[in-house]
Amino acid sequence: MSIISKVRLIEHLFAQLDKEINTFRLKTNLDCVSGCGKCCNNPDIEASPLEFLPWSFQVFVSGKAEDILKQLNNLQETGCFLYSHLSIIDDNIGNCSDYYHRGLICRLFGNAAHVNKYGNPELITCKIIKENNPEKIKQISSDIISSRNIPLFTDYYMRLSQIDFKLGNIIVPINLAMKIALEEVLNYYSYHPFHSRLRHSA
Numbered sequence: 001m002s003i004i005s006k007v008r009l010i011e012h013l014f015a016q017l018d019k020e021i022n023t024f025r026l027k028t029n030l031d032c033v034s035g036c037g038k039c040c041n042n043p044d045i046e047a048s049p050l051e052f053l054p055w056s057f058q059v060f061v062s063g064k065a066e067d068i069l070k071q072l073n074n075l076q077e078t079g080c081f082l083y084s085h086l087s088i089i090d091d092n093i094g095n096c097s098d099y100y101h102r103g104l105i106c107r108l109f110g111n112a113a114h115v116n117k118y119g120n121p122e123l124i125t126c127k128i129i130k131e132n133n134p135e136k137i138k139q140i141s142s143d144i145i146s147s148r149n150i151p152l153f154t155d156y157y158m159r160l161s162q163i164d165f166k167l168g169n170i171i172v173p174i175n176l177a178m179k180i181a182l183e184e185v186l187n188y189y190s191y192h193p194f195h196s197r198l199r200h201s202a
């Protein structure tokens with residue numbers, strides 16, 4: 001399958017997830033604290049390379065792939081490469097510099113559940129949201145057990161790996177995931193022609 005076909009399938013999967021998340025958020029009124037980037041600033045985030053294929057494709061299309069790959073190879077910081085610090089006092093204040101192309105993990109965290117050992121969905125979210133909304137979290141936790149109306153991590157990762165098993169089924173540190181995705185696109189277009197009309201469709 002071509003890179004562009006994979007990118008389109010991943011974007012379609014993300015669009016379906018975004019729809020489910022919107023429904024979940026409308027129902028629960030649960031949202032991140034404004035300006036908080038604590039989870040993006042976490043040095044231990046992991047992701048699959050495949051979820052960053054749309055990001056790496058648009059980096060390639062914009063002509064910055066080699067430059068960004070160099071930056072990823074020379075990274076000194078451990079936080080996510082795309083995290084943009086907005087405060088010199090507090091590292092946890094910031095945002096994603098390419099929110100539109102963020103990965104699957106970034107979309108799921110705080111908006112999805114994993115299935116616990118009793119077979120019940122359990123919301124995966126951060127400490128700040130839990131501490132700020134204890135009653136709401138309690139209510140949501142009980143609602144999702146009865147309604148099952150919440151995106152599941154396993155479901156979306158399984159659907160992602162069906163697009164490309166090799167790139168979708170390995171989980172690595174987030175910056176390495178971006179690097180592998182970028183190398184995949186560069187490698188693909190060193191053997192396949194790149195049509196400039198794609199520049200407008202990306």
Ligand code: SF4
Nearest residue numbers: 040080082083096106
């Ligand atoms: S890609 Fe963006 S949303 Fe995802 S962890 Fe990095 S900065 Fe945060």
